[in-house]
Amino acid sequence: MEHRLPEIKAGGWICRKCRKPLESRAVEITYMGSSFKVELPGCPECGFTFIPPELAEGKMLEVEKLLEDK
Amino acid sequence: MSGAILERTESLCPVCLAVLPAEIRRSGEDALLCRRCPEHGEFKEIIWRGPPDFESWKRPKPPAAGVKRQTERQRGCPFDCGLCPEHGQHPCTVLFEITGRCNLTCPVCFAGSGKEDSPGSPPFSDLAALIPQLRRIREQAGPIVLQLSGGEPTLHPRLAELTAAAARLFPAVQLNTNGLLLAGKPGLAKRLAENGLSWVFLQFDGVRESSFEILRGRPLLKTKLAALEACAEAGLGVILVPTVAAGVNDGELGDLVRLAVNTPGVRGVHIQPMTSSGRNSLPGPEHRLTLPEVLRRLEEQTDGLLRPEDAFPPGCEHERCSFHLRYRRLPGGKLIPRPGGNACCSPDCRAGDTASAAPEESSANRDRAVEIILKSWKAPERPPSGTALPMAGSEKADVFDEFLELARKETFSVTAMAFQDVWTADLARLRGCCVQVFRPPDRFIPFCAMNLTRADGKALYSRTEA
Secondary structure, eight states, X not given: OEEEOTTOOOTTOBOTTTOOBOEEEEEEEEETTEEEEEXXXXXXXXXXXXXXXXXXXXXXXXXXXTTOOO | OOSOEEEEEEEEOTTTOOEEEEEEEEETTEEEEEEEETTTEEEEEEEEOSSSOGGGOOOOOOOOSSOOOOSOOSXXXXXXXXXXXXXXXXXXXXXXXXXXXOSOOOTTOSSOOBSSOOTTSOOTTOHHHHHHHHHHHHHHHOSOEEEEEXXXXXXXXXXXXXXXXXXHHSSEEEEEEOOHHHHHSTTHHHHHXXXXXXXXXXXXXXXXXXXXXXXXXXXXXXXXXXXXXXXXXHTOEEEEEOEEOXXXXXXXXXXXXXXHHTSTTEEEEEEEEOOSSTTOOOSSGGGOOOHHHHHHHHHHHTTTSSOGGGOBOOSSSOGGGEEEEEEEEETTTEEEEOTTTTSOSSTTXXXXXXXXXXXXOHHHHHHHHHHHHHHHHSOOOOOOTTOOOOOTTSSSOOHHHHHXXXXXXXXXXXXXXXXXXXXXXXXXXXXXXXXXXXXXXXXEEEHHHHTOBOTTSOBSSOSSOO
């Protein structure tokens, strides 16, 4: 299954290393025994995937906090 | 006394309870709490045996600001509980002992409970006397986890009403029970769940009848399993709570974790190594199980599924009081630890490096601790029938929401709390305590001070005197 995260757009970002505009691409995320495919901005040249701050500090942080210690 | 000094603190003379300067000294891979009483001589007690190394196990926190005090300083710690002006942490869990009666007479009871109420305890069936006390706890301690305890709280004839009253005042209500009546009284678990009980702390010492016979005086495994079933049917989260002594049931920890992982409704195992308090009496120091030994037993007995390197010292209580292992539990019983364990994302990042981390703010940690306890131990909400999970790609949720929804129901914890007795009493730990016992009319006594008894058995704080 592929999922587009509606709030994340590739437009406007350029890969610092390759100087290519980022494109939306399917990325497989594996986390704690689950894998799922999402669309994230990435560099068509070097394959580097960009995780925008709103995702890292939002949903991804929430996932991380599931198992935080007391 | 020999061995490098690892830390200086204060302790007690086990004979006369004199407050003494103390040193934690290295002895090979171990650490000993050492002090000398001018009258009764030198005392050394093992507090840490083997790896992970004593010095790697750090989580410093300064005393919390804004702790509510109920007593003045008169004789000093630990005689003025509490909380007195020397105490350095808010409560995150308060024990409310609603009866002194018990339907077991365990050879190892730290509270010394028996068939009758102790003099000075509230009248057995008097709900009207208990409700104002609940309010007093809420007013003084704030939004904590309230533990209904005893004695055996399920013997209280008004427990369901009391649970409902507590659930209106506190974010979580925990029942500390031997489970006999949950197993034997049809409908009790369901009624408590309906009245707002959050989860059950179920005394569960092992998987062999011999352990129950030694620790509880009779075989109880079948009864405990029936209690588990009743809780699962009622939708209550359950934490299995073994009292563990080396040479008695420390060889069953792995099997107990396996049982917990494979039983619906069980959210974790909370291990309590045995101390020498009340009727609890360790036959000798070789039976004392320290936190690193519990971690190693878990690793050995689960074929490395539970690893010491995944364990964290606590953010709420003192660092040497507990450890925490947190997992995602997959169907089939597979446990996935928090990624990275105690390390973090890169060699430069110290976010997860507790040994060299800067001191944390204790009061913030207390609030976080309550939130995390709630998340870890409460049974997941059941969606109303016919409600489907939000679909990815819809406006309301995406793939991360789906994952969160699923993973929230699958967290599993293995924790241990090393209670102190007069032999291991470290006043720095006591002042950092967040698990407190309410003593009417309005005192909050750190758990280990409440249960501390001198070498001759006399209690520091009597349960039979007001």
